[in-house]
Amino acid sequence: MDLSSQILQYVISGITNGAIYAVIALGFTIIYNSTEVINFAQGEFVMLGGMAVIALDGNGHLPLGFSFLLAVLAVTLVGIALERFTIRPAKSSNPIALIIITVGASIFLRGLAMMFWGKDSLGLRAFTGSSPIHFGGATLIPQSLWVLGVTVVVMAALQFFYKHTITGKAMRACAFNRRAAGLVGIGVNRMVMVSFALSAAIGAAAGIVIVPITLCGYDVGIMLGLKGFCAAVLGGLGSSPGSILGGFLLGVLEALGAGLISSGFKDAIAFFVLLLVLFLRPSGLLGSKEVKRF
Amino acid sequence: MIRFLKYTWFQVGSFGLLLALVPLVVTNRYYLNVMIFIGIHTLLVVGLNLLMGYAGQISLGHAAFFGLGAYTSGVLTATYKLSPWPAMVIAVVLTVAVALLVGVPALKLTGYYLAMATLGFGIIVYICFKELVWLTGGPSGLVGIPKLSIGTVVLDEPRTYYYLVWAITLGAIVLSLNIVDSRVGRALRAIHDSEPAARASGIYTARLKIWVFVVSAIYASVAGSLYAHFITFISPSSFDFMFSIKLVTMVVVGGMASIWGAVFGAATLTVLPEVLAVFHDFDIVIFGLILMVVMIFMPQGLTRGALDLWEKYRLQRDVAGGSLSGG
Numbered sequence: 001m002d003l004s005s006q007i008l009q010y011v012i013s014g015i016t017n018g019a020i021y022a023v024i025a026l027g028f029t030i031i032y033n034s035t036e037v038i039n040f041a042q043g044e045f046v047m048l049g050g051m052a053v054i055a056l057d058g059n060g061h062l063p064l065g066f067s068f069l070l071a072v073l074a075v076t077l078v079g080i081a082l083e084r085f086t087i088r089p090a091k092s093s094n095p096i097a098l099i100i101i102t103v104g105a106s107i108f109l110r111g112l113a114m115m116f117w118g119k120d121s122l123g124l125r126a127f128t129g130s131s132p133i134h135f136g137g138a139t140l141i142p143q144s145l146w147v148l149g150v151t152v153v154v155m156a157a158l159q160f161f162y163k164h165t166i167t168g169k170a171m172r173a174c175a176f177n178r179r180a181a182g183l184v185g186i187g188v189n190r191m192v193m194v195s196f197a198l199s200a201a202i203g204a205a206a207g208i209v210i211v212p213i214t215l216c217g218y219d220v221g222i223m224l225g226l227k228g229f230c231a232a233v234l235g236g237l238g239s240s241p242g243s244i245l246g247g248f249l250l251g252v253l254e255a256l257g258a259g260l261i262s263s264g265f266k267d268a269i270a271f272f273v274l275l276l277v278l279f280l281r282p283s284g285l286l287g288s289k290e291v292k293r294f
Numbered sequence: 295m296i297r298f299l300k301y302t303w304f305q306v307g308s309f310g311l312l313l314a315l316v317p318l319v320v321t322n323r324y325y326l327n328v329m330i331f332i333g334i335h336t337l338l339v340v341g342l343n344l345l346m347g348y349a350g351q352i353s354l355g356h357a358a359f360f361g362l363g364a365y366t367s368g369v370l371t372a373t374y375k376l377s378p379w380p381a382m383v384i385a386v387v388l389t390v391a392v393a394l395l396v397g398v399p400a401l402k403l404t405g406y407y408l409a410m411a412t413l414g415f416g417i418i419v420y421i422c423f424k425e426l427v428w429l430t431g432g433p434s435g436l437v438g439i440p441k442l443s444i445g446t447v448v449l450d451e452p453r454t455y456y457y458l459v460w461a462i463t464l465g466a467i468v469l470s471l472n473i474v475d476s477r478v479g480r481a482l483r484a485i486h487d488s489e490p491a492a493r494a495s496g497i498y499t500a501r502l503k504i505w506v507f508v509v510s511a512i513y514a515s516v517a518g519s520l521y522a523h524f525i526t527f528i529s530p531s532s533f534d535f536m537f538s539i540k541l542v543t544m545v546v547v548g549g550m551a552s553i554w555g556a557v558f559g560a561a562t563l564t565v566l567p568e569v570l571a572v573f574h575d576f577d578i579v580i581f582g583l584i585l586m587v588v589m590i591f592m593p594q595g596l597t598r599g600a601l602d603l604w605e606k607y608r609l610q611r612d613v614a615g616g617s618l619s620g621g
Contacts, residue, residue: 038406086586092593095405096352100546103354103539104585111579119575222535226417229410237406264425271414271421278411279399 005137010259011252016144016213018251019151020046023206024228025235025243026158027199032238033175034195037087037098041106042203043225044113048075049204050216051113054122064127072204078109079200083193106221113218121217127209143212150209154202155244167194175238223267227254230274236287245285302471305554306464313460317453326452328568330524333459334517335560339544340463340470340553341513346542347550347595348474349506350486351401352409355416356541359511361423361533362389363518365430368528372438379442382519389515390508397507401500404489416538423530435529442523459520466513470553473509482506483551536578543585549595558597 024042031039052071056062062070086101127146132139161168173181174191182188207216207224214220227250235246250270258266277284320326338360345351366385370376376384400411423430430436441450442458449455473479484492485499493499522528540563548559567577592599 038409086590090590090593092589094593095409096346096350097589097593099352099354099406099409100542101586101589103542104582104589106582107536107539107578108582108586111576111582115576115579226413230414233407233410262425265421268418268421268425271417274414275411275418278403278407278414282403282407 002137006259007256008136009138010255012138012140012144014252014255015248016147016251017255018231018248019147020206020210020224020247021228021231021250022244022247023151023154023202024224025232025247026155026240027203028229028232029238029240029243030158030195030199030202032232034171035087035192037102038229039082039196039199040099040102040225040229041082041109042199042228043221043223044106044109045075045079045200045203045221046207046210046224046228047113047216047218047221048078048109049207050124050211050220051117051122051207051218052204053208054124054211054216055117057124064125068205068208071208072201075204075207076197076201079196079203080193082200083196087192087196088189106225110218110221117218119218121215121220123215124211126212141213143209147209147213150205154205158198158202158240161198167191171195227270230270233274233282233284234277236284239284239286242284242286249285302475306468306471309467309557310464313464314457317456323452326456328565330452330456330459332561332564333456333463334521334524335541335544335564336557337459337463337466337517337520338514338541339548339556339560340466341510341517342541343545343548343550343553343556344470344473344482344513345506345510346545347552347556348479348482348486349503351503351507352405352412352542353507353510354409354413354535354538354542355419356412356510356514357533357535357537358416358419359389359393359514360518360521360537360541361419361530362392363515364522364528364533365423365436365518366515367519368436368439368522369429371440371523372436378440378519378523382516385519386512386515389511393508393511394504397504397511401503401507413535413538417535420530420534423533430530433530435527437527439522439526439528441526442520455524459524462516462520466516467553467557474553478502478505486551539585540581543581545595546588547584547596549597549599552595552597555595555597559595 024046027042027045028038031037031042049071052074053067056067056070057064082105086105087098090098090101092098126141126143129142132141134140162172163169170181170186171191171194173184173186174188178188181191210216228247231246231250232243233246234250235242235244250273253273254266254269257269261269316329317326320329338356342353342356345353363382363385366388367378367381370381370384371378396411396415400408400415403411424433426432441448442455443449444458447454449458474482481492481497481502484495484497485503489499521532544559544563545556546559547562548557549555563581566580570577570580588596588599592602594602
């Protein structure tokens with residue numbers, strides 16, 4: 001394989017991973033916009049989605065599409081429970097307290113997953129076939145198309161939801177100004193709950209489509225969640241287009257770095273990018289909100 | 295008599311006396327080892343508490359400084375045959391340099407951004423421990439770290455090492471108590487309450503935040519060196535993200551802004567996994583649960599929260615008993 005087709009190959013795998021990072025970053029953004037909470041348990045939604053669909057599919061009686069929906073629904077309920085039982089009763093709105101609460105929730109969920117499913121990584125059959133598609137000297141597995149397809153559907157659905165439904169508009173109002181939203185009769189608490197539900201649902205969907213490519217274990221959530229957060233910061237925390245851009249950019253950068261520099265340091269690349277962005281331009285590429293610095 | 299409890303010298307003196315007596319009663323090696331770990335963790339947590347509890351700056355990557363101390367000591371003594379004490383000093387110098395390099399840009403950030411910056415830093419350092427195989431031995435670890443010795447006396451008995459660790463930790467506690475009680479300590483608490491207000495009253499907040507960050511990194515580095523010479527084998531997994539979280543849990547359980555709380559937190563969460571060993575791997579579920587419950591209901595930490603509850607109870611009892619109506 002010559003260098004150009006090698007690079008093409010890296011870019012393809014980068015875009016596939018980047019799509020996942022983008023969806024996770026969107027999950028962060030949805031919750032951050034409605035509550036100003038960074039949900040460190042976001043990656044666990046992705047892990048739970050993957051584990052749930054493996055468990056459901058393992059029965060063999062259900063069609064894959066049905067398992068998909070059921071898994072998303074189950075994780076959505078987890079998201080609602082997370083908001084209802086940890087974020088809402090929290091006495092303090094101090095970021096340190098909220099960070100520690102969601103970190104605690106994330107460890108808790110990971111531990112539960114380990115109790116239920118054990119420590120081994122589990123796999124899932126590809127949605128449709130696994131014979132690779134060749135083009136331009138590189139290969140593409142069909143599951144990558146599923147990942148991209150689901151990502152696009154998720155983004156389009158979110159866009160429709162925010163722009164054309166009354167609940168979506170109410171959520172945007174909350175993101176803009178919670179108090180004013182409350183004054184015009186929007187149930188802010190309900191909107192916060194919806195944002196956790198949405199975020200959990202899209203996280204689960206991302207987790208499900210990626211399982212056939214990467215396998216899933218109880219401990220994958222932490223890295224995926226943190227990378228998604230890197231993507232959200234890279235794009236600009238709170239900006240949806242920024243999250244998507246950040247996700248794809250991070251995925252491609254990481255794949256190129258892993259391929260051309262060192263695969264051992266693959267995970268370090270994302271965090272190096274994160275530190276650079278935080279130190280040089282904490283508002284991210286597309287972020288508009290002023291970041292408080294001293 | 296109760297008045298004495300308020301004096302720092304009385305607290306430190308009685309705590310030190312208690313610690314000195316422990317090895318006379320406890321001769322079991324396992325218990326002594328646990329006590330040594332409590333000492334090392336206390337050193338870490340007291341340092342982190344200065345940063346988190348007093349100055350209100352979060353660090354989700356403190357395991358990195360612990361690891362830097364451990365690996366610098368380990369590599370210099372095991373690979374390059376340097377004697378341990380100078381190695382420990384070099385480790386501290388290196389840690390200070392790294393802490394400055396990261397702290398200067400990172401501490402300009404607040405809240406979530408600072409949390410993420412320290413977290414990212416911690417993970418990068420962890421990956422370096424794992425991937426720089428020629429230097430650190432990689433995932434399989436670094437072996438052959440010598441025991442510490444003072445003069446010609448090798449501290450290879452748990453009892454002697456216990457005295458060394460706790461002497462250093464007690465020194466660190468005294469230092470912290472003094473810092474907290476000083477002008478600097480009050481300035482740190484002012485930053486915690488409101489950074490703009492602290493600046494307005496003439497506190498050079500940027501420099502002070504970096505200073506406390508570096509101090510807590512030094513504590514962690516020394517703890518790391520002590521750890522490396524104690525177990526004589528180190529591997530990257532002891533310095534991962536989970537360990538940073540465990541340290542934060544110790545601070546939280548012990549109580550933000552309480553030096554003695556830090557001792558309590560370190561002791562509780564070092565002993566807890568030993569007690570919960572029957573559940574072996576499932577201790578992370580319990581860690582998660584503790585973090586959530588304490589932070590939801592007692593954001594000031596367990597000791598502070600328990601004290602608040604006690605105060606409330608006493609107030610209610612007094613009101614019910616009518617003792618307030620008389621005055």
